[in-house]
Amino acid sequence: MRGMKPVLSLPARVPRTDSPEDGDDDDRFSDQLVEAFLEAYTRPGDLVLDPFAGFGTTLVVAERMGRRTLGLEILPERVEHIRARVSDPSTVIEADARRLATLDLPPIDFTLTSPPYMTRTDHPENPLTGYQTLDGDYGRYLDELTVVYGAIGQLLTPGAKAVINVSNLRTGGTVSPLAWDVGAAVSRVLRFEQEIILDWDDPEDWYTNDYCLVFSSFDDESTGAAGRA
Ligand SMILES: C[S@@+](CC[C@H](N)C(=O)[O-])C[C@H]1O[C@@H](n2cnc3c(N)ncnc32)[C@H](O)[C@@H]1O
Structure with a gap:
């Protein structure tokens, strides 16, 4: 049993991305970051969910480490991209994570993602449509993330962790405390x-x-005894 603080086997400075050649500015994880979390919080055979799968980093690394995987992604071209990277394309679902509760998903042993980001002001593009519509609204965005994680909470097995990678965003002279706002919303x-x-x-x-x-x-009575390993 591990203590409350996970032992992440990461270098002092974490590599930010493994695939800069893709030519777009949507952020992705480094393999090393995913490996460290999977090592700390999962065992082989566990089911790992990424509800905003992006380029599939979580899924590809999890598969490589012998975990079962499930990914949701709203943009068809990214779904195709991920399906070409994983060994079982049926584990990548083209779906809107906001409808996760309707998807009849199995119990989840761990989830790691970086949701699409948004600033508090001056952000008409809606992150949760893959920035495809101009109806962005910060309050609704936070509420909808809450809906996604409320549904995930119903699926988490005992001891399972949900990890969200998120930044506080600096734009011009202001900072959107997105990490704090997402933390409060999901809490x-x-x-x-x-x-x-x-x-x-x-x-x-x-x-x-x-x-x-x-x-x-x-509902998890094992909280405080973090980690499944
Ligand atoms: C920041 S990227 C995730 C990158 C990922 N961590 C990686 O390393 O490849 C967020 C992804 O969420 C997707 N997305 C946005 N809204 C979504 C929604 N409602 N349901 C599912 N996916 C969504 C975007 O298309 C984008 O690919």
């Missing part, structure tokens, strides 16, 4: 356990800091 439906500060090897000037927020289910 309405999941129990907040701790934040892990990511000290990236090449930090961006558009955030003040980057975090992984760790949650568990309110």
